[in-house]
Amino acid sequence: MANFMSICTMRNLLVLSLALNLSLIMRVFYEGEKHGPRGFSAQKADRALEKAAHATQRTLVSLSSSGQDDGEKLINLDHGDPTMYESYWQQMGEKTTVVIPGWQSMSYFSDVKNPCWFLEPEFAKQVVRLHNLVGNAVTEGRQIVVGTGSSQLFLAALYALAPKDASEPISVISAAPFYSSYPSMTDYLKSGLYKWAGDARSFDKEGPYIELVTSPNNPDGFVRHSMVNRTGGILVHDLAYYWPQYTPISSAADHDLTLFTVSKATGHAGTRIGWALVKDPEVAKKMIKFIELSTIGVSRDSQLRAARILEVIINSSQNPGGPESGESFFKISYHFMAERWQLLREAVNKGRFFSLPDFQQGFCQFLNQLSHGSNVKTKAWKIAKAYSEVIRF
Amino acid sequence: MANFMSICTMRNLLVLSLALNLSLIMRVFYEGEKHGPRGFSAQKADRALEKAAHATQRTLVSLSSSGQDDGEKLINLDHGDPTMYESYWQQMGEKTTVVIPGWQSMSYFSDVKNPCWFLEPEFAKQVVRLHNLVGNAVTEGRQIVVGTGSSQLFLAALYALAPKDASEPISVISAAPFYSSYPSMTDYLKSGLYKWAGDARSFDKEGPYIELVTSPNNPDGFVRHSMVNRTGGILVHDLAYYWPQYTPISSAADHDLTLFTVSKATGHAGTRIGWALVKDPEVAKKMIKFIELSTIGVSRDSQLRAARILEVIINSSQNPGGPESGESFFKISYHFMAERWQLLREAVNKGRFFSLPDFQQGFCQFLNQLSHGSNVKTKAWKIAKAYSEVIRF
Numbered sequence: 001m002a003n004f005m006s007i008c009t010m011r012n013l014l015v016l017s018l019a020l021n022l023s024l025i026m027r028v029f030y031e032g033e034k035h036g037p038r039g040f041s042a043q044k045a046d047r048a049l050e051k052a053a054h055a056t057q058r059t060l061v062s063l064s065s066s067g068q069d070d071g072e073k074l075i076n077l078d079h080g081d082p083t084m085y086e087s088y089w090q091q092m093g094e095k096t097t098v099v100i101p102g103w104q105s106m107s108y109f110s111d112v113k114n115p116c117w118f119l120e121p122e123f124a125k126q127v128v129r130l131h132n133l134v135g136n137a138v139t140e141g142r143q144i145v146v147g148t149g150s151s152q153l154f155l156a157a158l159y160a161l162a163p164k165d166a167s168e169p170i171s172v173i174s175a176a177p178f179y180s181s182y183p184s185m186t187d188y189l190k191s192g193l194y195k196w197a198g199d200a201r202s203f204d205k206e207g208p209y210i211e212l213v214t215s216p217n218n219p220d221g222f223v224r225h226s227m228v229n230r231t232g233g234i235l236v237h238d239l240a241y242y243w244p245q246y247t248p249i250s251s252a253a254d255h256d257l258t259l260f261t262v263s264k265a266t267g268h269a270g271t272r273i274g275w276a277l278v279k280d281p282e283v284a285k286k287m288i289k290f291i292e293l294s295t296i297g298v299s300r301d302s303q304l305r306a307a308r309i310l311e312v313i314i315n316s317s318q319n320p321g322g323p324e325s326g327e328s329f330f331k332i333s334y335h336f337m338a339e340r341w342q343l344l345r346e347a348v349n350k351g352r353f354f355s356l357p358d359f360q361q362g363f364c365q366f367l368n369q370l371s372h373g374s375n376v377k378t379k380a381w382k383i384a385k386a387y388s389e390v391i392r393f
Numbered sequence: 394m395a396n397f398m399s400i401c402t403m404r405n406l407l408v409l410s411l412a413l414n415l416s417l418i419m420r421v422f423y424e425g426e427k428h429g430p431r432g433f434s435a436q437k438a439d440r441a442l443e444k445a446a447h448a449t450q451r452t453l454v455s456l457s458s459s460g461q462d463d464g465e466k467l468i469n470l471d472h473g474d475p476t477m478y479e480s481y482w483q484q485m486g487e488k489t490t491v492v493i494p495g496w497q498s499m500s501y502f503s504d505v506k507n508p509c510w511f512l513e514p515e516f517a518k519q520v521v522r523l524h525n526l527v528g529n530a531v532t533e534g535r536q537i538v539v540g541t542g543s544s545q546l547f548l549a550a551l552y553a554l555a556p557k558d559a560s561e562p563i564s565v566i567s568a569a570p571f572y573s574s575y576p577s578m579t580d581y582l583k584s585g586l587y588k589w590a591g592d593a594r595s596f597d598k599e600g601p602y603i604e605l606v607t608s609p610n611n612p613d614g615f616v617r618h619s620m621v622n623r624t625g626g627i628l629v630h631d632l633a634y635y636w637p638q639y640t641p642i643s644s645a646a647d648h649d650l651t652l653f654t655v656s657k658a659t660g661h662a663g664t665r666i667g668w669a670l671v672k673d674p675e676v677a678k679k680m681i682k683f684i685e686l687s688t689i690g691v692s693r694d695s696q697l698r699a700a701r702i703l704e705v706i707i708n709s710s711q712n713p714g715g716p717e718s719g720e721s722f723f724k725i726s727y728h729f730m731a732e733r734w735q736l737l738r739e740a741v742n743k744g745r746f747f748s749l750p751d752f753q754q755g756f757c758q759f760l761n762q763l764s765h766g767s768n769v770k771t772k773a774w775k776i777a778k779a780y781s782e783v784i785r786f
Contacts, residue, residue: 082498089496096495100698102705103482103489105663107474109655148541148665148688155687159582181686188686189552190585263501270498272541291572293581294548295541299692300663305493312495339506 017353064115084340085267088333092326096312098305105300115281116288118297119146126310130265133314134330134366136242137253137260143284146298147291150240150261150274154212157236157276158258160286161210162193171205172196174212174286175227177220179238182212204336208232216241221359223247240264245333248362248371257283266329268312271302326376331364338372385388430618477733478660481726485719489705491550491698498693508674509681511690512539519703520653524672524677526707527759529635530646530653535670536677539691540684543633543667545656546625547578547605548687550629550650550669554603555586564590564598567605568620570613572631575605593620601625609634614752616640633657639762650676655699659706659722664695723759731765 035213089096110120124144131137162170172186176199186196197203200211213235215224225237237255241247243265261274278284291298313329320328348354364371482489503513504719517537526531540546555563563580569592579589591597593604606628608617618630634640636658671677684690706722713721720740741747757764 077752079501081502083500084626086496086499089494089499092495094494097492099490099492101487101490102485102702103479106482106661107476108472108662109474110663130401136486148692149690151686152688185686188683191567192583192585268499268691269501270503272688272690272692282675293544293578295545295665297542297663297665299541299665299695301491301694302692306692349562376628 008072023237051112058128069154082263082267082269083328084336085333088327088329088336091283092312092316095324095326097308098301098308100301100304105304110297110300110303115143115285116145118288118291118300119144120300120303120307121308123273123275123303123310126307126314127260129314130310131252131277133317134244134364135252136249137239137258137277139277140289142279143281145276145278145284145287145291146303147274147276148295148298149263149272150238150259150276151181151185152291152294152298153259153274153276153287154236154238156287156290157259158186158191158194158210159237159290160283161234161257162191163208164193166193166208169193171195171203171207171209172212173197173200173203173209173228174214175200177217178212179214179218208234210234210236212236212238214238214240216247220357221247222357244330244364244366244371245337246347248364248365250362251365256280264307266306268306268309271306271309273302273306334367334371341372404657424723439744464662475656477704477729478726481720481722481729482660485705485709487726488719489702490656490715491694491701493694493697498697501690502765503690503693503696508678509538510756511681511684511693512537512699513696516666516668516696516700516703519700519707522707523658524645524670524705526710527637527642528645528672529642529759530651532670532676535672536674538669538671538677538680538684540667540669541688541691542765543631543652543657543669543693544574544578545684545687546652546669546680547629547631549680549683550652550676551584551587551603552683553676554627554629554650554777555584556601557586559601562586564588564596564602565598565599565605566590566593566602566621567594567607568617569654570610571605572607572611586753596621601627603627604627605629605631607631607633609640613750614640615750637723637759637764640732641757642759643755643757649673659699659702661699661702664702665692666695666699727760727764734765 006293017225020206062087063368087243108118110118111124114121114261123146127144128139131139145153145155145156158172169192172194173184173196174182178199183196183198187195194210197205197209209228209230209232211226211228211233213224213226215237216222217224218238218241221241226233235256235286239253239258240261241251242253255277256279258277259274260277262271263269263274276284276287278287312326314328315322316323316327320331345356348356359372361370361372363369416490464640501511503511504517507514507517516539521532524532525693538546538549542547550734551565562585565575565587566589567575571592576589576591587603590598590602602621602623602625604619604621604626606617606619608630609615610617611631611634614634628649630646630651632646632651633654634657635642635646635653639657648670649672651670652667653670655664656662656667667676669680671680705719707722708715708718709722712718713724738749739747752765754763755767756762
């Protein structure tokens with residue numbers, strides 16, 4: 001009991017210290033460079049923390065306008081949301097707009113000749129063009145499978161790769177630290193096909209397994225490779241962040257099953273569009289079956305919108321600064337992320353309890369320059385998330 | 394063996410006869426009233442059947458334009474697709490169009506104040522208006538949960554209603570004939586939470602169960618009520634076809650958990666938007682959690698489009714024939730379905746192997762008239778589907 005109390009006291013102290021750090025970071029983020037970080041007190045930080053706990057789990061809450069909070073600003077750190085890209089898309093104007101008349105795309109079917117019958121041909125075309133341009137993934141000899149975000153494709157992959165008549169569910173693993181939703185997404189339906197088996201580093205069970213390789217990794221931003229290399233291992237590569245604004249593009253990924261999502265590539269999280277590049281047609285067929293059974297296809301409206309967005313990005317990269325094409329999306333985003341990361345780094349350096357990893361620079365084939373070898377955006381928001389989790393214990 | 398052979402011969406004969414019927418129906422559907430049904434031969438019908446078997450599983454295939462098929466027309470009967478509504482939406486013109494600029498709806502979140510944080514407020518508003526206008530469902534005291542089609546909501550309901558710590562999965566049942574995808578949708582992930590247990594009429598297992606009540610029923614079009622009334626029973630009402638064009642609206646449905654879908658209500662299958670009306674906030678919360686875990690929300694673009702479509706339907710019903718509102722969607726659709734149903738009935742009556750059920754007329758509160766008490770469209774396509782299944786054995 002005494003031990004428990006001493007832990008509690010230590011934790012209370014830690015909460016207080018974290019609150020101070022948090023408050024400082026909030027101020028840096030919100031007051032901006034113009035005013036610089038202002039003074040703060042432990043009481044203020046405590047109040048900020050209390051308010052944050054009561055705020056909705058999902059939003060970026062700014063209380064300063066209410067005039068009741070001594071000018072404090074609160075960030076809810078539970079979730080990321082790529083709204084920072086909005087300003088770019090606003091600047092790009094009408095060329096990004098989609099117009100959908102009431103009689104279009106009424107059918108369930110987008111392309112009856114494609115095994116993935118719910119894949120919009122225009123979206124598929126732009127996905128191939130974008131990968132060819134950026135050089136981040138091989139599309140040749142791959143079936144594109146579109147999904148309602150990459151979450152659905154992750155589940156579709158588990159379904160497709162798990163043996164259907166095994167005596168026990170196949171183990172699903174990933175090297176820690178891993179995307180915090182992997183365990184619950186894998187286990188929420190208590191499937192008899194697959195089961196979360198934790199950290200790939202300590203995985204020693206015999207038999208087949210599925211290893212999730214997220215690179216750059218969520219949450220820590222490091223480039224990742226498979227950790228377990230055993231017979232019967234099947235790899236799923238989640239390359240959601242393998243874009244020039246987050247990490248240097250070193251080569252075209254050439255894996256069996258690779259996941260991407262519009263949310264992270266362009267910031268359009270609300271469209272819920274992801275795609276998988278799948279080498280084995282039989283695996284692709286099973287993923288397609290999964291999407292048939294779970295949602296009978298994928299929003300055609302969102303696919304059409306995503307196609308337009310990708311096309312605009314391609315044009316902006318091919319003819320940057322042109323009157324029709326606008327500023328290069330990847331270049332602008334890269335600089336924007338670097339700036340944010342620097343702000344975070346400055347803020348964290350002023351505290352005592354946290355440090356940020358240093359990433360080596362790498363040569364980006366796409367940007368044709370040495371670029372920060374860091375998953376800038378991810379880390380900015382994921383480290384913030386880590387703060388939040390520590391605070392909540 | 395002899396017995397097997399005689400069954401085979403009987404089956405071959407049946408195939409031939411069915412082919413004749415099928416060919417006739419195709420002709421009636423495709424040649425239309427203008428030319429009337431033309432003569433046909435068993436050989437032609439056989440060829441038509443063979444071609445149908447080779448045609449894609451998912452499309453309505455017309456071969457007449459190729460000039461290589463003696464003017465035959467083929468229908469693939471595996472799947473329905475509500476493209477027949479296209480002509481109405483074309484006539485409605487620009488008022489049905491949605492315009493989505495590139496910077497809109499980028500965030501994951503549609504409404505952070507709503508427990509269903511991915512529900513577009515405008516879509517929710519039009520859903521309530523439409524139900525109030527049509528009088529087919531009580532919306533008061535219900536949480537609206539939007540889904541990627543009603544399929545996702547069906548799965549979300551199973552997840553929400555199944556006990557999480559039971560010793561065995563809860564039984565999921567429905568009275569035969571039931572929607573043909575129910576068993577595979579329930580069992581494809583071998584969930585430990587729920588399990589398909591077949592026909593509700595013969596269900597005699599003790600303990601809790603989930604009964605799916607589809608009304609009007611898919612595939613037979615009859616109005617349905619719960620078949621099993623035992624302690625521990627939980628009902629899910631799938632009212633996808635409870636709209637004036639399919640069945641008389643007798644009263645506002647007032648159930649615990651009711652599913653609807655835009656696909657059947659308006660014909661916009663490609664938008665993949667459905668909604669649930671849920672009485673118990675805790676059940677709604679679990680359904681929302683399911684959608685978070687499976688797709689992190691629902692396409693905002695499609696919700697915005699669906700909201701516009703529903704708004705146009707409401708206007709067309711409130712001010713039918715007005716210069717701004719256009720012809721009443723439900724009235725036009727009702728007559729269109731009745732006409733199709735009559736064509737099918739005439740065709741089937743000319744054959745010998747099939748009959749169609751007669752439905753009593755009922756008073757439709759919405760159309761304010763006696764209307765055909767039949768789920769006209771559903772049956773037209775589902776009976777065709779039954780043909781297909783018999784032919785395939």
